[in-house]
Amino acid sequence: MQRKAAVVENPSPPSKLSLPIATSICWDCKSEHGGSYYCQQCVKIQPLSKEGDYFEYFGVPRLFNLDLDQLESRYYMLSRKFHPDFYGNKSAVEQSISLGNSAVLNTAYQTLKNQDQRVQYLLELEAGAWKTTQTTLSEGLFDELMEIQDTITSFKQASDPHRKKTSMSCDHDQLYASKTLLEEKHNALSSRLQALSLKWDHLVLVKSSISDQIKVQYDMDREAILIQIRNIVSDQSYITRVLTDINTLISTT
Amino acid sequence: MTKIIGIDLGTTNSLISYMDGNRPRVIPNAKGQVIVPSIVSFLETGYVVGDLAKEQLIKNTARTVYSIKRFMGLALQDLRHELRYFPYTLAEQKGIVTVQIGSTEFTPSEISSMILKELKKSAEDFFGEPITQAVITVPAYFNDAQRQATKDAGRIAGLHVTRIVNEPTAASLAYGLQNKQQGLVAVYDLGGGTFDISILKLREGIFEVLATNGNTHLGGDDFDRKIVQVMAKDIQDQFDLDVTKYIVLIQSMRVAAEAAKCHLTSNETTSISLPLPEGKGTYTRDLHRSEFEVLIKALVMDTVVRCQFALSDAGISASEIDDVVLVGGATRTPLVQQMVEKTFKRIPHTDLNPDEVVALGAAVQGGILAGEVQDMLLLDITPLSLGIEGLGGTVNSLIRRNTTIPTQAKEVYTTSTDNQTAVVIHVLQGERELSRDNRSLAQFHLPLPPAPAGFPRIEVNFIIDANGILNVAARDIQTGQSKAIEVKPSYGLTEEAIDEMIQDSIKFSEADIAERLTIEARNEMDALETSTVKILTEEKGVLEEGERNQIEQALKNLREARDESDYRILRKSNNELNNATKHLAEIAMDHQLKAALENKTITEIVS
Numbered sequence: 098m099q100r101k102a103a104v105v106e107n108p109s110p111p112s113k114l115s116l117p118i119a120t121s122i123c124w125d126c127k128s129e130h131g132g133s134y135y136c137q138q139c140v141k142i143q144p145l146s147k148e149g150d151y152f153e154y155f156g157v158p159r160l161f162n163l164d165l166d167q168l169e170s171r172y173y174m175l176s177r178k179f180h181p182d183f184y185g186n187k188s189a190v191e192q193s194i195s196l197g198n199s200a201v202l203n204t205a206y207q208t209l210k211n212q213d214q215r216v217q218y219l220l221e222l223e224a225g226a227w228k229t230t231q232t233t234l235s236e237g238l239f240d241e242l243m244e245i246q247d248t249i250t251s252f253k254q255a256s257d258p259h260r261k262k263t264s265m266s267c268d269h270d271q272l273y274a275s276k277t278l279l280e281e282k283h284n285a286l287s288s289r290l291q292a293l294s295l296k297w298d299h300l301v302l303v304k305s306s307i308s309d310q311i312k313v314q315y316d317m318d319r320e321a322i323l324i325q326i327r328n329i330v331s332d333q334s335y336i337t338r339v340l341t342d343i344n345t346l347i348s349t350t
Numbered sequence: 351m352t353k354i355i356g357i358d359l360g361t362t363n364s365l366i367s368y369m370d371g372n373r374p375r376v377i378p379n380a381k382g383q384v385i386v387p388s389i390v391s392f393l394e395t396g397y398v399v400g401d402l403a404k405e406q407l408i409k410n411t412a413r414t415v416y417s418i419k420r421f422m423g424l425a426l427q428d429l430r431h432e433l434r435y436f437p438y439t440l441a442e443q444k445g446i447v448t449v450q451i452g453s454t455e456f457t458p459s460e461i462s463s464m465i466l467k468e469l470k471k472s473a474e475d476f477f478g479e480p481i482t483q484a485v486i487t488v489p490a491y492f493n494d495a496q497r498q499a500t501k502d503a504g505r506i507a508g509l510h511v512t513r514i515v516n517e518p519t520a521a522s523l524a525y526g527l528q529n530k531q532q533g534l535v536a537v538y539d540l541g542g543g544t545f546d547i548s549i550l551k552l553r554e555g556i557f558e559v560l561a562t563n564g565n566t567h568l569g570g571d572d573f574d575r576k577i578v579q580v581m582a583k584d585i586q587d588q589f590d591l592d593v594t595k596y597i598v599l600i601q602s603m604r605v606a607a608e609a610a611k612c613h614l615t616s617n618e619t620t621s622i623s624l625p626l627p628e629g630k631g632t633y634t635r636d637l638h639r640s641e642f643e644v645l646i647k648a649l650v651m652d653t654v655v656r657c658q659f660a661l662s663d664a665g666i667s668a669s670e671i672d673d674v675v676l677v678g679g680a681t682r683t684p685l686v687q688q689m690v691e692k693t694f695k696r697i698p699h700t701d702l703n704p705d706e707v708v709a710l711g712a713a714v715q716g717g718i719l720a721g722e723v724q725d726m727l728l729l730d731i732t733p734l735s736l737g738i739e740g741l742g743g744t745v746n747s748l749i750r751r752n753t754t755i756p757t758q759a760k761e762v763y764t765t766s767t768d769n770q771t772a773v774v775i776h777v778l779q780g781e782r783e784l785s786r787d788n789r790s791l792a793q794f795h796l797p798l799p800p801a802p803a804g805f806p807r808i809e810v811n812f813i814i815d816a817n818g819i820l821n822v823a824a825r826d827i828q829t830g831q832s833k834a835i836e837v838k839p840s841y842g843l844t845e846e847a848i849d850e851m852i853q854d855s856i857k858f859s860e861a862d863i864a865e866r867l868t869i870e871a872r873n874e875m876d877a878l879e880t881s882t883v884k885i886l887t888e889e890k891g892v893l894e895e896g897e898r899n900q901i902e903q904a905l906k907n908l909r910e911a912r913d914e915s916d917y918r919i920l921r922k923s924n925n926e927l928n929n930a931t932k933h934l935a936e937i938a939m940d941h942q943l944k945a946a947l948e949n950k951t952i953t954e955i956v957s
Binding site (some may be wrong): 145169170173176177180181182183186196198200203204206207236302 | 513547720721727731758816
């Protein structure tokens, strides 16, 4: 039997969207607008910067745990600025900027609102030199998952109607036991992730009060947390995949 | 500021509305009715719409088109399970289903445009000025092709469709304006032919749609059909008559079924009576509400399951919903109300008129777009996932369902062989894994510069606009140049076809107007003739000989001109006679004045 390589690709973040590159010069009247949403001279809407990150759009720090209520309020406020509904009587260029800005804003909000997507996006944003290195499954989990994979395979064979039925019930119990085990593991990882994310958030919030002496240590701590979080996310995504397999099997047999 | 009116283009009925200051109102037609049946009937002299067409359902069955909305944006093969239920002939032209009337084929967009024109005319009569811009509603679960077909219908009718809005969200605007409630709202919209469920969050004037689900082929029509099936079986068993051979009978059965269904809303039992062809006598049957409910149970359950899907996509539980709003005529069905109550564990909100609320919401959205309504904003979503066909016929998903619109996604394309000059991109919409199970939206060739394999980099942007309609743009990453891509819709009308239809429609409407004016001039002529003859016989020597001769000559000319078809000729003779009788009319006025003084009424003298 060919075994699946136990290497998980680096979770890919949502792709950045392309907008006309925002400059500090108004596209229409060519005056300086200082990076605001509207030109101070001619009041025309300006395209959002391609370089800006989603946290920046909403004016919130790069935290794993966000105040969702505040995020929603800002999203609504920005929607009132950009939505195509308010540009019906404007020029074609303004309409297309409004469409583009709204589309970016909506994607940004969806990404930050959703816990899993937010974690992945933040990991990608903050990734340092380790960005391109591949994630490997944590020790112990690899062997456990292989065992469970064997259970799944034998269950599939046993439930195949063309085969002679042998010790079916035993496999069934094993399957449920594997499911419970994986769910527990997933939950344990979630708790660890939560603890680490709070630690990260704390570091981000105290950043301004960090003295130069401990700056090096601070950066090392930050990176260590991120790498741990990335490994947890990777482990979890593998577990989720196996769990989905098990759930499909249970619901179809 | 240009007026932007709202239109609910429904399966069964259509309405038009406007913003009267801060209040949306429906616009009545010349007869004072606000509901126009979505029916078009083709007569010898032209077509009629609405109530006049409804009268033709049984008289002129094969040439009377109802429920056209079910066919919008579809191909014949999408309808194979329904075809036998429709008494008019359906055909197909270039992948679009058409209705065949005599030797002419009409697309669903064209038939719909006739309904839109009727509504537009009511609004123009109401305001006394031309109407050019409209917001038209569609079921939330309509796909891209169905939305596009609706937009096309507007264009053919001479309307610039400023926005396509989802029906349940439109309803929520009208609801929100009236109730000012904040929180989570579920809109359950069961119309004549379509079902939608939308879950919304209302906060600070923002109407944010969280999730939507639906079935574009489930509505009151299907309830009727269940009753028709029972009747057909009865008639087969009792009278040995195969009803499918008689289209007029099927139509009568459908009309009777609809009436029975409506009667069962407030009554426990109803009776159906129907004369049969071939001297077979009359079919009669009693139908109890409980029997009817057994018939429609599975259909109602389908809506309940979709409510649960929508809740789960929105990530909330039924008990978190603050209010449930019922929309669409079919929500009057007691079983539907019970099931909704059970699903959301609360009594649904029924203050709003389920027939009007969507049209009213469309007017509100029109007001937002025109800048008349300042504080409200609708953030809607795309109901279906959008993807690209990948290797082996799989779907590579780009935009997930229930994503807030506008939204965009991009993909970078390159070549796999040297000097390859194009790649084929197949855009799909739907939730299925394999491309063949999803709706094909468009297919296009992306031209690439000849270069070694893997070298060109063309970024293709897929943008879903605020109408929920897909737009495609491409850019060569190396040169930064934008590329024009011609996206050929897999289903739907080409630009040329629409232009042709607009031309036809203008030609027809010119002919229509001329015909209307002719009829009006002839009516005036007849009235003029009657009154002149009457006065001539009653004037008792007031007129001088010469004047009398003049009038008689003008009257003779008028009678001769009566069969002219050009309204200008008719008007000319009307004017001639009017001028000739001017003096006489003054005398008659004097008489009337005297009579009035003698306590006689004017009508007593003239009539």
